[in-house]
Amino acid sequence: MRYSLLSLLANAVSGHKAWKPQWRDAAPQSAYDVVIVGGGGHGLATAYYLAKEHGITNVAVLEKGWIGGGNVGRNTTIIRSNYLLHGNIPLYELSMQLWEKLEQDLNYNAMISQRGVLNLFHSDGQRDAYARRGNAMRIHGVDAELLDREGVRKLYPFLNFDAARFPIQGGLLQRRGGTARHDAVAWGYARGASDRGVDIVQNCEVTGFTIADGRVTGVRTSRGEIRARKVAIAVAGSSSRVAAMASFRLPIESHVLQAFVSEGLKPIIPGVITFGAGHFYISQSDKGGLVFGGDIDGYNSYAQRGNLPCVEDVCEGGMALMPAIGRARVLRSWAGLVDMSMDGSPIIDRAPVDGLFVNAGWCYGGFKATPGSGFVFAHLIARDAPHPAATRFRLDRFRTGNIIDEKGQGAQPNLH
Amino acid sequence: MLNLASKSAFATLRSASSGKGVVAAQRVGMAVATVMVRRGRAAALADTVRTQFGIELPTGPHWTAANGTMFLGVGPGKWLVINDAQNSAFVQELEDKLQGLASVVEQSGGLGILRLTGPALHETLEKGVQIDLAPAAFPPGSVAVTSIAHVGATLWKLDDAPIFEIAVARSLSTSFFHWLDASASARGLSTDDRPD
Amino acid sequence: MRIPCPFCGPRDAAEFSYLGDASVRRPDSSVPGDGLDAAMQVYVYIRDNPAGPLKEYWYHGAGCHSWLVVDRDTRTHEITGAAEAHSGAVS
């Protein structure tokens, strides 16, 4: 059923009894053209674009739990394409362009809200680094503005300008950046894919791959064996574990990233603010909660929960940036498992097994990349060649030295 | 001839509160050095320290002292040595005595050291030290290298009164003092500047 | 998390820096050989990243400055032991 104000009105009259499941809760069939492991944002988007862009609809998305239960539903909902390096910008900008028409494309309101993403700087050196980044963005046709202190003050007069340890000197603003309703992204893609014939199979855990003569032939699951001509892995957080089932290793560690939401409040923060000196970022949801976060906890973890020192760090950053939030209360914290790659950038490539594809290593960037990641991954799977916006996310870059290290931190995942 | 005046790390810091919940006295004029054992010379070093200083070299986070010289264990094979005899040649003498057994590195100017006492001391330290300082867990003789309100600190307990001493990097003395003053303010911090 | 530093005793994890998997061994780069480049690449970049017990490097930078090898379970964060990374470094 197509969603519209009209259909909503019609259903309201009939007591909303006529709505159908937003996606089919399919039972697995014995064989597919493509099996996608992981029913998160990237997996669902990949399925959607396989169907829509490449006409490949004999596809199953296998999810061990319920769709959207991983990072697509555990992030701080920020979308942006304010990256520095040529390897990264095209993908995130492709993603941004897909965000901009996603709702009409999916016929699903994911509340894409382009209220602006501001990265603050606090010194001349940081200003120049942001100028370098902003210029790189402009070179790629991405919007970027460098604001001075007064420019920032005009947007966010309530920030701590006067009594700060690291006074705000300005910021890099991407007006097209903003937020999206994260769960709705997963559901919208699921609905779109399902409508095009993709099987979305929940509670179906992949336990192994079947490989013959160096080529993948299917997967073993908790609901039986499924044959597939191609298998794609999109299981950020668990990439290493799934890769190990196909006997290859990745330059990835799994880390825990916490996020926080406050009690609901009347609007106070219009856009997204990133406080570089404090490892803190914040926005306010449409429902009124302040949504904020900071760095990863910094140690390998599969526990999907973090610890108090990181909570303190994040809130210290928040209070340094805007002491007006002191009396707002943290309502809930949660944590996601993030793939921290060795250079801080993702891997979208063929795996060392024929017919097997891997999409992993998203670090902090996974949610904002969802549409783009799905788009280019579908391209890679369908055409067996990388999409032009994703040519550099190769597994062999660590061997060749063509690494994509935005922060310059080197091979230490917890520092990216 | 170069003749310079010395200025201690906490020289200019005064409490904003009144009261004597915590009394902080700056220790000045002490000779301080880091002593690090040379490879394979631990036993010989312990012998020499015993004979030269009458001190049983601590092997863990503890201090032992004799005749105005204190060896504080701050890491495996590493000690902070403090001498309060106002002897500017102490570190050189120490180096000479431990020649070949340990490396001796002068730190006399790099630290600010406070002696802390007072009835509110425990509740004040609790606000920054994330180590159990109860008498049973941290008896006199204990040493801890830790972090207090993001400032690195070495603290040790002299007796059960309790008397604590805390050493912090000179550059961070202002930030450390802010923590101390704020944390003790409910019952007051007084700074006692007399050298002991 | 409280990490039982062998020298200092149990300390808040915030006093430590993390370096990850301690089971990787640095190839002897002073000995040239055909496999050196590949071995070094594995050492620098490739990790098992297990869900379960892991030996990992923690550096007690705010304490005794020891590099530790800590036994920790990445599923539960339970720590079952910690030792100085190389006891041969001193004594």
Place this chain on the structure above:
Amino acid sequence: MTQAQRLAAGGLVDRSTPVSFSFDGKPFTGFAGDTLASALLANGVRLVGRSFKYHRPRGIFSAGPEEPNALVELRAGARREPNTKATCVELYDGLSAESQNRWPSLAFDLHAVNQFASPLLVAGFYYKTFMWPSAFWERLYEPAIRRAAGLGRLSGESDPDSYEKATAFCDLLVIGAGPAGLAAALVAGRAGVRVILAESDFVLGGRLNCETHEIDGAPGSAWARQAEDELATLPNVRIMRRTSVFGVYDGECGAIERVADHMPAPPEHAPRQRLWKIVARQTILATGAVERSIVFGGNDRPGVMLGSAMRTYVNRFAAAPGRRIAVFTTGDDGWRTARDLRTAGLSVECVVDTRHTIAPDVLSLTGDTAVYLGSHVVDAFGGHGLRSIDIRDAGGIRKRVAVDALAVSGGWNPDVALATHLGASPTWSDAKAAFLATEPPRSMALAGAAAGHWTLAEALHDGGTLGMDAATRYGHPQLAQPRFRTSDEATEVQACWHVGGARSKAFVDLQNDVTDRDIALAAREGFRSVEHLKRYTTLGMATDQGRTSNVGGLAIMAELTGRTIAETGTTRARPPHIPVAIGAFAGLHRDTHFKPTRLTSGHQWATGQGATFVDAGQWLRAQWFARPGETDWLQSVTREVRTVRSAVGVCDVSTLGKIALTGPDVGTFLDRIYINTFSTLDVGKVRYGVMLREDGFVMDDGTTARLAPDHWMMSTTTANAAKVMQHLEFCHQVLWPELDVQMVSVTEQWAQYAVAGPRSRALLQQLLGTVADLSNEAFPYLACREFRCGSLPVRLYRISFSGELAYEIAVPANYGDALAQALIDAGRDLGVAPYGTEALSVMRIEKGHVAGNEINGQTIASDLGLGRMMSTRKDYVGRVMAARPALVDSKRPSLVGLKPVDPAARLRAGAHFVARGVPASPETDDGYMTSTAFSPTLGHWIGLGLLADGPRRTGERLRAYDPVRAGDVDVEVVPPVFVDPKGERLRA
């Protein structure tokens, strides 16, 4: 004002201490010992708030942190606290509270019009509309939604109160001082166990204060006072009142102590709140249970209240929730409510029980009250307050009963969230009709109602037993476990989640306005997993954290989908267990104290010289020293550079990292650390070195001096000092422990000043006199020496960052301030001036020295023109990886100098290089400007940059593309050394 609804007698409030307060500007009086909620009830205030979505009138529903309705903005001005639960606010004199989420007033709220649109505003309606045209989302729909949503308002002002953090240690942490917790603390405490007893409330006792139980012949509340008095005498027991444990983390619990929230403002020197980390070897969770509601029509009307809350208001606060009250219950508990209401002299109109048979002793609790068995309350009516209810009896007959309050008892949910923060989810028990924490963390045990043991006798027994266990475990003498005498009570309950057939809306989640129909819609649309249900309907995501809604919601989903509750499962509880102020997590670390500030020993001196300071990591460094008449920084910096280039300047370089390396193997060690060789360095000499990360990229650079055969002094950049120390210690302790090397940071020990300029030698000679021979022969470029002036140790290095004849002189830091002044005094006749980091930076750019802008973690040695330093005769960290194909590609962006084609043009770092006449594109982007400065020496701006194939492009003209700032500047590629390329000055 009279307290019209205050009962004439009873309660634990202090009637001798009246307390004035206001709500929505209207003055009221309560008593000490009241909460805001009890005082409002005592004053007959029933309408307290408006709901989130439909703006329906709401009253007080509970008596604790489970409150979904009675949220207020507490206090005014900068202290305004939105979304404060009236049920948790301890009344204080002068308290002012405002209702929230209503306009223009609580009684007349225009947003209540939403109710008429409610057929549209079902769960997830917004996913289906507001999409056309797409630009309207940000412009129209979203702003309207944002304005309507949210609850209370932040003040927008800086929080004026302070917060503290503290850490406490104990053997046994008892969370909750109800009967189970008190018993545990008493037994363990008496035996000598180190106990912390944490209680959210301002009095101990928990439900003992709210019920009419007796223990050992005394009223429960009196027994609690006695227990509290005894615990207070035990030195090994610490009682933490007003302290809520909000999270269980690895190895510690987080708790929040409301130090001054019961006062108009914190007293001087007192924080508002204190964040505790409690490190306990063992924890007893004695948090009790939260009563459940029942979903029926109009179950949100002001006057509908949890039965246990009614008992609390009547027994503890002597406040009447109504005068004509009905009870709707699914178990024995409701009957006790009826009994207590009657005992208090209130009229109980009827008891409606969903069960058909009731034990006789339970039936007898309510005397002659009308009883409806096997019956349900179907609907409740009344706008701003309950007026009547419709009962459907066992025969299906509906009957309307006029009441002004309704007690609802739907059974109990053990408060087990803290037992699940570390992992295992709670499991459903059919026997208890509740989720139980069957797998708490290893160091945690549950007691009393939290464990599903509903009766007082069980709670006391649990507490006593676990207290004994702790005594045994921690080696304390065994005492006989005391027996607490009390009566047992009936606790039968039959789960009933949902009453069908209502005309009014039936709410599952009162605060987020989630109705039974929303749950049905979610089921219909496939959101059947509990997590999907939660996310699609927002069930349980309100400020009450789902305490009164979660279980009911998932039970209804279970019914709808034909699954058991056990199969349906529950969502995972996340910390914090109660909402905690962001300020409390930050403690002292806000404003200028966000991070520590490091000051050099010459900071005061620099301040006296008129320095402007700049952040360099945690350090403050003098950026420039403005002189009278200088109106902008460039004037000051230009003068400072000219002074150094023509005379002599003094700059504080103490912030550079300094690491003392000692031992016989340091030379070998440094050879493996640096790309160039150090083992050959003579004593008394200094060498510049570059070190790589293991991945081949440059980590840091600096000079290392050999002061003695086995004593070396390494300098690092200010930014990387700690990182280099960590790296060196890793290399030594982990990679090469066989080397006899010791190392320690001496950054703090030495105050160090650069003395630079053609007259620097004269200045130092003036300062040092005959102590040191500074002639070029005795002390050439890259020499170092350590000597004493009297008893003062002095270190002198002949190194130069400015490119001039220059020295760095170091003394112990306690002499740093005096040395700075002595240098200025000694140089007065030579025209000396202090210079700051800005002039330092100008001169290093003039000399083409790389710094942090170039060593940014993305460059390799050859990018920086340092490739020739990479030794081919030895191994070092990073050597192998630096040889990867992409890192030896000669087309990599490499260091060049840049000058503007138009000498008046200004250069800016961050501009990208693009060939002239072609559009800027990823293909034409050839690199970027890393550092720029106005060169007083050359009289125009200069820059350093990383340019693809750079060194071969000298003379080429390019566009410095800078759209985010001034625009484009044409530049010419030049060699990176602008001043004295042959290095004659520094050897002079």
